[in-house]
Amino acid sequence: MSRAHKYDVIVVGAGGAGLMAARYAAQNPNVTVAVISKLYPTRSHTGAAQGGVGAALGNVTEDYPEWHAFDTVKGGDYLTDQDVAEMFAYDVIESVIELEHMGLPFSRTPEGKIAQRKFGGHTREFGKSAVERACYAADRTGHMILQTLYQQSIKDNVIFFNEFHVLDILMVDGECRGVVAYELATGELHTFQAKSTIIASGGNGRMFKVTSNAHALTGDLQSVVYRRGIPIEDPEFYQFHPTGLYKIGVLLTEGARGEGGILRNKDGERFMERYAPTIKDLAPRDMVSRSMYLEIREGRGAGPDNDYILLDLTHIDGHIIEERLPDITEFARIYLGVDPIREPVPVQPTAHYAMGGIPTTIDTNVIMDGQNTIVPGLYAAGEVACASLHGANRLGTNSLGDLIVFGRRAGRFASKYAEKRDFPDLPSDAQDFSRNLLDKALNGSGTEKVATIRKELQNTMMDNASVFRTDELLGKQIEIVKELQERYKQIGVEDKGKQYNTELMEALELGFLLDNAEQLVYAAFNRKESRGAHSHEDYKDRDDENWLKHTLVYKADKGVQIDYKPVTLGKYEPKPRVY
């Protein structure tokens, strides 16, 4: 295979956002498109999403996009850009219908429409009560989205470079001209020259010990662009999903509570009644995760070590559980030996989703700074990106919505840009940076082990920078991350081979992951307030006067630098967030 490639549009990542972007880019007959993915496309973590995709179809009860937009803004603790939320709430309706037209096998209402159920933070009439907005396919909605989009990509003859690991983006004169990727099968570097590059490579949850995220989710591109001077927006806002399986973090959908599931402490008390009297167990995830931690901290956790909470589905008809929640029922049975139909399931908050990411405009153009200066030729969509839809806390189901809405926009805008542009030249040293990364990992002294550093990172991030934060713990974690970065320079790999050197790949991923941790802890230490998922015990209140602004974290020569970007406000005035 030739190692120099040329496509009008390159998509990095083959999950929901990447496949949607590729599909839309390819609909433009004047451009060529290829997708580069670290995994086979169907292995992408979109497939692990369970509960549904929120869209105000109103199939079960009355619903309107205005309500959805409001819920998204309030759910994001008013850090959501309101123009983005409004566009999204309308666009996601069209996108869901489009998925159905692509054949997605949604569950159905008795009349044959797309079935919908309740989900956290989604309400009718601006907060009055929970509303059925999550369009679902049993509890494998993400799987069905991923499969459907991959099926369409076969129909559309999309070109894939599977098991190619992107190590660098080619920035020349402030614009992006493509990427460099490492082919896992051969150990060769490939250069991809592109007029438009779309980044859709997913999240970074593997920096935490307990996570719902796949092993592959190491924030590679969040680091690659950061090393090239592009900032990361709002990385301090990291979502912990309330219901991960105890100790292993495997996700149990919020849809379980949407179907009537209840969280209980060791006394059997439905404690969410105290924290969110109106919507109780269906409060947004940041609030529920905090409430669970507080219950545990105050000695009301269940189990021999009083360190978990119980997700109780036993009062729900067993047939409904088997029909609408079959996968999570199986997870509980296999991994914990607990049958949810008969007994409550031990759960704990699990690291789940990055609200922040590579900053983009509403049109998915990557931006450089607080003045929205666009990086020509570079686009981002999905979890890796931050269009500021989710603000300080994402609502359940809005991640799948994000993928299809922003993936589609990225494909459209990136192909339109590519169409009117010639191929820009690549520098002759295009691969040097990547080659250097590989050489360092392959030829390092080996006095440090990748697995050891990674484990220390995951343990300390969990202890010092997860649901509750303090100045002291974050300050400590900054020092720990610095120390781990130093030690990382001394890693080595035993496997010096070229073919499927997965040890080398893990070493590179850890380097990326450390950058992600750096972004998160610096931004979290810097933000002296509590907002959404960033819960700071030394600054317990939201401080709109000083902190109603987005963080931008840069890697500069003299260390980590922080800047800000204003929040786009709109008709929803910031108010105290009660549910």
Next chain:
Amino acid sequence: MKVNVKIKRFNPEADKRPYWSEYSLDVRETDRVLDVINQIKWEMDGSLSYRRSCAHGICGSDAMLINGVNRLACKILVKDLGAEISVEPIRGLPVLKDLIVDMEPFFDSYKAVLPFFINEDPEPPTERYQSPEDREIFDATTKCILCAACTTSCPVFWTNGRYIGPAAIVNAHRFIFDSRDHGADERLQIMNQSNGLWRCRTAYNCTEACPRDIPITKAIEEVKRELLWRRA
């Protein structure tokens, strides 16, 4: 608990033929086999190579032959296997390195059955309606994660690598029985070819191997019957 793990190894850059590596290590009973393999890679032998991603049976990366049965390494626990564990690559696909096999022939068979929604009618402004009963007919086959555990457990596939295999038929079933889809005739014709579904000898290995509990043999029989009825 202490486990002895035997893993079939092959490095194309160094080895002429596969060999077994043995490892003895302490693990928890509740560990997944994937956790055990990870522990070996991270603490004992960095060169051990395999695919993995989601670690809970959804992405389909880590199908392996574990104690003689095709399973996902992330969906089988140590306590269900005991102290002696053997791990080999799934059979019938070329081994590239250790537990990594060439998935291209598998995906080629999948692609051959037109595994995508076909309906050229003008799209309605809303969703296409489908009754819950019609949706239920193909529910099981929508669960497929393309892990290849079924196809690589099939004795017919072992002897004839050109047989499209159970996974491809499962995915054809998913569309053939979808009331909204119009591509059934085309797919059934493909199924009817010499390396198509008539090669199935109902060995049931696929059904037993499926980590998603899809009743695969039943699905294959349903496609066979559909083909006969449409011919009649």
